[in-house]
Amino acid sequence: MKSLPQLVCGLALVAITPGLAGCRGSTSKESPIVGIRNMYDQPKYDVQEESSFFADHRSMRPLVDGVISTEEEIDPRLAQGRLEDQSGYVLTIPTEIVNDPKFGGMEKLVARGQARYGVYCTPCHDGTGSGNGLVKKRAVAGGATAFAPPTFHQDRIRHMPDGQLFATITNGKNNMPPYAMQIPVTDRWAIVAYVRALQIAQPKGTEVTP
Numbered sequence: 001m002k003s004l005p006q007l008v009c010g011l012a013l014v015a016i017t018p019g020l021a022g023c024r025g026s027t028s029k030e031s032p033i034v035g036i037r038n039m040y041d042q043p044k045y046d047v048q049e050e051s052s053f054f055a056d057h058r059s060m061r062p063l064v065d066g067v068i069s070t071e072e073e074i075d076p077r078l079a080q081g082r083l084e085d086q087s088g089y090v091l092t093i094p095t096e097i098v099n100d101p102k103f104g105g106m107e108k109l110v111a112r113g114q115a116r117y118g119v120y121c122t123p124c125h126d127g128t129g130s131g132n133g134l135v136k137k138r139a140v141a142g143g144a145t146a147f148a149p150p151t152f153h154q155d156r157i158r159h160m161p162d163g164q165l166f167a168t169i170t171n172g173k174n175n176m177p178p179y180a181m182q183i184p185v186t187d188r189w190a191i192v193a194y195v196r197a198l199q200i201a202q203p204k205g206t207e208v209t210p
C-alpha cells in the first residue's frame with residue numbers, strides 16, 4: 001500500500017515526463033529555460049568577453065606596467081639564480097634558502113628536493129638522473145628520437161653552477177618545458193640540492209650510459 005505523498009509524486013512524474021521528453025533533440029533560438037533565475041543573469045563580464053567600456057575592448061585587464069606581486073621573490077640570486085649584477089649564475093645554493101625556516105638545513109632541503117624531483121623530474125630524467133625516464137622511452141619508441149634528456153652524470157652538468165641548474169628548471173631548455181609555474185622558488189632550489197646529491201652518489205667513471 002503506497003502512502004499518499006508517494007502517490008502524488010508518482011502522478012506528478014507521469015504528468016511531467018512527456019513534457020520534458022518533448023524538448024529533447026529539438027533546437028530553439030530561445031535562451032534556455034531556467035526555472036529559478038535568481039543569479040543566472042548578472043551584470044558582469046564573462047571570461048574574454050568584449051567590453052564597450054575600455055578603449056581596447058578588453059574586459060580582462062592587463063597588469064599595470066611594472067607591477068609585481070607582493071609574494072614574488074625579487075632578489076635575482078634567489079629568484080633567477082643570477083648574480084646581483086647579472087654577470088653570471090650563482091655558484092652555490094644561496095644560504096638564505098638553506099637556512100630558510102621551512103627547511104632548516106641542507107639535509108632537510110635535500111629530502112624535500114628528493115620528493116619534488118620524484119614528482120617533476122623522474123618522468124623524463126628517471127630516478128637516477130641518467131635521462132632514461134618513461135617519457136623519453138615512449139618518445140623514442142614513438143619515433144621522437146630527438147627527445148632525449150641528457151644524463152646528469154657528465155662533466156658539463158657536474159660543473160654547471162647551481163644557479164644554472166635552477167635557471168634550467170625555471171626557464172626550461174629546448175625540449176624541456178619551464179617549471180616556474182608549477183614549482184615554487186624554494187622547491188626549485190631543493191631540487192637543485194637533490195640533483196647534486198644524485199651526482200655525488202654516482203661518482204665520475206661509474207656512469208651508466210643510457
Ligand code: HEC
Nearest residue numbers: 120121124147148149150165168169173174175176179191
Ligand atoms: C618533459 C620531460 C622533462 C621533464 C619533466 C624535465 N626535463 Fe630536464 N630536460 C628534458 C630534456 C628533453 C632535456 C634536454 C634539453 C636539450 O635539448 O638541451 C632536459 C635537460 C635538462 C638539463 C640539462 C640542461 C643543459 O644545459 O643541458 C637539466 C639540468 C635538467 N633537464 C633538469 C631537470 C630537472 C631538475 C627537472 C625537474 C624539475 C627536469 N629537468 C624535468 C626533459 C625534461
